[in-house]
Amino acid sequence: MPVPKVKHVRASVVRGGGGDYHDQADGHWIDDHVASPMARYPEYRASRRAFGIDVLGTLVVEVEADDGTTGFAITTAGEPGAFIVEKHLARFIEGRPITEIERAWDQMYFATQFYGRRGLVVNAISAVDLALWDLLGKWRGEPVHALLGGPVRDELVFYATGARPDLAKQMGFIGGKLPLQHGPAEGEEGLRRNLAKLAEMRSRVGEDFWLMWDCWMSLDLDYATRLAWGAREHRLKWLEECLSPDDYWGQAALRKALPPGMLLTAGEHEATRWGFRLLLEMGCCDIIQPDVNWCGGLTELLRISALADAHGAMMVPHGSGPYSYHVVCTRQNSPFTEIILTAPQADRVQPAFHPLLLDEPVPENGRLKVSALDRPGFGVRLNPDCALHRPYPR
Incomplete structure (x- = not known):
């Protein structure tokens, strides 16, 4: 043929x-006083949409x-x-x-x-x-995962990102990743609030449930180090993307400064094999987290995965729905993956790219059978109710 x-x-x-997924209405947890690089300015501290994250x-x-x-x-x-x-x-x-x-x-x-x-x-x-x-x-x-050589496991295991790890545990996830709310500009009081929030969540989820912090490029080396040591007693599994993605030297120093057993993760806002080569060769993190929709697509993600494997590092992609699920199920160095709870109160599981995609598979009890990915291509359709505008027709 x-x-x-x-x-x-x-x-x-x-x-x-x-x-x-930041293009949300008022009252959504993803925009509710989440630490950011712009939080040093009081007028942009309470809402990331205030500085244009959704533009x-x-x-x-x-x-x-x-x-x-x-x-x-x-x-x-x-x-x-x-x-x-x-x-x-x-x-x-x-x-x-x-x-x-x-x-x-x-x-x-x-x-x-x-x-x-x-x-x-x-x-x-x-x-x-x-x-x-x-x-x-x-x-x-054929499904995309078949084009990549086929699955190495029968199901995907998920952790959930959202403001309510306690609810994520009830939904069957292996862990919950909290958005850090207070950055260095909010001083000692902000640091205490961060640690108090973590302590509260640990008391709700018990000792064995994973808790992580997404710091979204908002910290400096000193604050991140103090935060990590303060979080040690609450069994924090990892700190994520603490510093500017361009500060490879700071990330390498932070990894060395963390308490024993605590992991450092990075790469959500990194791109291409060359960026991830720097992260891996400079010892900037324990887990890389490329987003397949941002890092160069599937073609480049395969190179990044091989690079991580050669360095003995895990690759756990940033939450990108079916676009990463088809890769994760074929990689031995991706033993679990992420879903971002895009429901406004992080109290239910809905498709990662709701409402734009139809037929998007979602985990049940924190797991997803790979057989749910067996439709041709990525197995999803565009929602005809979402109005597309083509600004530059040819």
Whole structure:
């Protein structure tokens, strides 16, 4: 059977959840006094939306083959990402066989290197790459995990990120990751509140349930070290993304300063094999956490996973729903994974990219059978009730 070629690449934008899970209404835990790099300024401390965390919205990339088969994927890049896809990246995809994913990635990345390398541009590349994998799986009638060599386990095991680890335990998860609320600018009182919150959660979940802290790039080396030692008595499993992603030296120093047995994790806002090579070779963390929608897509995530494996490190992707589930189930160095509880009160499990995707599998009692991922491609559909806007049609 002849291999079809890509006929059209389309980039659209949608608002209200989806790929941009920070694009939420008032009263959502994800925006409720969460520590951030901007919390040093009082006017941006109570809400991350105040400094614009939700300004981009979701980018949806659709790749249509000349036989009518269509793949799609999403990321956080909004209208600027749509411009990059339509005006620059599409030339490396359209007219090419749908199987030329490696070549497409290489050309997209090196053609944008003079203004890209990470951030918005790599987010856009990630969406195109994932859409190509989705298209290939749909054309072949196979799930993406089959294209990667097949699962190494029968089910995925999850921890949950949200403001209520005690509820996460009741829902069957192996652990709960709290958003840190108070950063260095809030002084000793903020530090005490952080530790008091952790102590309260430990009392609610018991001794064996994992508790972690997501620090979202908000700390300095001194504060992070003090926080870690203060958290030691509460059996904190790990501290996550404490410092600026560019401060590899600080992250390496922090890892050495942590109490024995406490882990340091990083990489949610890192990109490409070169960024993760720095994290691993400089000893910046124990677990890397690439987001497949941001780090360069599935093609690059496979390289990152192999790099981590060679360094004896675990790769536990940042919560990215089915786009990471298909990889995690095929990797021995990804023994568990994350779901972000996007319900406003973190009191129920709903699809990671609700309401944008349909047929998205969700864990039950903290687990998901790999057989739930057996539909072609990534196994999800766009919700027709979510209005897409294509700002740069060609």
